Amino acid sequence: MQRRPLLRVLAVAAAASAVGGLALPAFAQANYPTKPITLVVPFPAGGTTDIVARVVADKLGQELGQPVIVDNRGGAGGSIGTAYLSKAAPDGYTLGIATASTHGINPAVYPKLSYDATKDFTTITNLASVPNVMSVNPAVKANDMKAFIALAKSEPNKIAYGSAGNGSVSHMMGELFKMSSKTELLHVPYKGVGPALNDALAGQVQVLFDNLPSSLQFIKSGKLRALAVAAPKRVPALPNVPTFAELGLPEVNDSAWFGLIAPAKLPADIQARLNAAAVKVLAMPDVKQKFEELGATPVGDTPAHFAAQITSEVAKNKRVAAAAKISLD
CATH class of the missing domain: 3.40.190.10 (Periplasmic binding protein-like II)
Incomplete structure (x- = not known):
């Protein structure tokens, strides 16, 4: 006599478990971030890229409610750290800094580059322009x-x-x-x-x-x-x-630039969350002051605008590399 109710209870529990399993990624995504974020800087500590990254990382962590930890992975003109980022999980917990070197010049001068500057990343925003x-x-x-x-x-x-x-x-x-x-x-x-x-x-x-x-x-x-x-x-x-x-x-007349990126296929809502947070950080008076001391100008554009800039930079540098016969192993 108890078999049918028991089966019904088990069926309901299984359904709830299935729904919970399906809902979990969306729930986790909506509450992003829930743990520290790594920011890959593809150059050694102390340079302009590292300085810009650390100014932004500190404030971005405060805005997101989780620490943003800088991870310097220099070498090969920034290509080592950038390649590492391209292979990271697109979950918003590993971000990186793109520069005119990593996403403009390297694709033009390294024929065997291990990443595609326009396909292997999700753009978030251009952080700063430096003359x-x-x-x-x-x-x-x-x-x-x-x-x-x-x-x-x-x-x-x-x-x-x-x-x-x-x-x-x-x-x-x-x-x-x-x-x-x-x-x-x-x-x-x-x-x-x-x-x-x-x-x-x-x-x-x-x-x-x-x-x-x-x-x-x-x-x-x-x-x-x-x-x-x-x-x-x-x-x-x-x-x-x-x-x-x-x-x-x-x-x-092109300035140097330093942008925030993530691996390809980053969920759109996380991309939007990061863009909004970064733009807010770049508008803070103390961040503006620190950038001014570097001779830098905060940017804070849309992901689409930043992606178009990268495409343009790659094309320009390929023309220069071809004309100057620059090709590196």
Whole structure:
């Protein structure tokens, strides 16, 4: 007599279990995040990428209610950490920083790159834009860009520019400048921007293409002379230095950028949650102040806009790499 009610109870319990099993992912997703988040920085600690990441990570963790822990995984121009991120679970608990190197240059110069910059990631937002700068040693007899281009054209391949290494942002910027200005400069690659900067200060190389934060103090002290900045408008810290666009070289006018990404197939509601939180963080006065000290500008755009920027960057750098015959193993 008890068999039928017992079967009914078991059936109801099984159904409830099934429904609970189906509902659990949605429930967990709606309450995201429920544990700490890892933010992969594909460069060593101390650089501009790491600094931007840590400024954002601290505030993003407060906004999300869970710690955001920075994990530096440098090497191979950022490709090691970026490849690691591409293979992580798309659950919102492993995020990363995309840069002009990892998602613009690397796809153009590494034929065997282990990730696809436009397919293997979910964009969240571009966090910050950082001006680039072209500066010269004060011994160079050119006080402005017009004079420098005339000098370079009169001495093909006799003026050397230093870069952070083959395939680096500064290398690609130098090659793009050469193409746009129709000049021939000698490229001298270094193992990082530090040694290149030291030799530019010493006059071993005459020209340096660099992110503004690392060169700014030397420009202000007169140890380097800035000829142009790559930025949407003039930089407040250097109001007398024109942009490349003002000088008729708009192709060279792209700033460095640092964006927030996740592995491909991140659920749309988590993507939206992260975008909203990051945009809110970028609007905070203390974050704006810290970025201003770096010479950076907060961005906070939509995922679609950031994705379009990455696609454009890859295409641009492939053109430059092909023209300059840059290909790295």
